[in-house]
Amino acid sequence: MSQFLEQIKQRAKADKQTIVLAEGDDERTLAAAEKILAEDVCDLVILGDADRIARSGYDLSEAQITDPRTAPYFEELAGALVERRKKKGLTLEQARELLGDVLYFGVMMVYTGRADGMVAGACHATADVLRPSLQILKTAPGTKIVSSFFVMVIPDCDLGADGTFVFSDCGLNIDPDADELSEIALSSAESFEALVGKTPQVAMLSYSSKGSGKGEMVDKVVEATRLAKEKAPDLSLDGELQSDAAIVPSVGASKAPDSPVAGHANVLVFPDLNAGNIGYKLVQRLAKAEAYGPMTQGIAKPVNDLSRGCSAADIEGVIAITAVQSQQRKAKEA
Secondary structure, three states: OOHHHHHHHHHHHHOOOEEEEOOOOOHHHHHHHHHHHHOOOOEEEEEOOHHHHHOOOOOOOOOEEEOOOOOOOHHHHHHHHHHHOHHHOOOHHHHHHHHOOHHHHHHHHHHOOOOOEEEEOOOOOHHHHHHHHHHHHOEOOOOOOOEEEEEEEOOOOOOOEOOEEEEEOOOOOOOOOHHHHHHHHHHHHHHHHHHHOOOOEEEEEOOOOOOOOOOHHHHHHHHHHHHHHHHOOOOEEEEEEOHHHHHOHHHHHHHOOOOOOOOOOOEEEOOOHHHHHHHHHHHHHHOOOEEEEEEEEOEOOOEEEOOOOOOHHHHHHHHHHHHHHHHHHHHHHO
């Protein structure tokens, strides 16, 4: 286990949260749940067929196993959903139908306070996980855009924060414009500081470093950098930077000698989803990195989407991070 994940688990244990796992029919989810419960990281609600989960062979005796179809508070959630979506004309019958979907049921548990966060996506598409989250929980106050990030923990690496980085957006926004990209950068810096506990050094990535290349994509990153600096003048952020100039000190000194970030970045903001998704998967597979995510940022309460290629260990990490995100949200609201 990486030092990062151990620290996250210890923080989660200090103020236990309740996390709902929507995919109780997924074996990886159950394996992760068993480990989380054994280590007493947080309390868990697992959605699914109780008999089938009991036959899985995993020790989940400390979890609350809930079948949405027979939950005693089903009608309560249905009524709350109607109230939440009344401007859209949702009927009670339609609400009941939606709550037959474990993703809607899980999000409504979070919305009504029966759980503090939700983890899903091992066997559901990102759009399916985020749709009920955005419809019901909506965006956090002051947030313009919901985005995603990965916490990447790279073994035997002295770059970034001792091998730990935040990569964003790698799972949600296909082609953010300059303003959206600046918002993603600010959210990612906040996520890095909250989870890693160190000062974010944000690099706005491009195929160009400080004017070495030209094109519309470069212009977008240059403008996003300007906007981000305008919005958060005290944040250590710079761009446009190529990835090697962003993280390797000698290359940063050569390509961007006047940059306060070049060579020392620990938050990497990709210009679009193509670059971000390709980048994180290459690092995960070639560098044997731990990739926790895609975590979401900007939703009013934490709901995190898993990669469908995730392992049980990946899910375990995302559950612990979700618990810490919930702690952070409550501390802000206190």
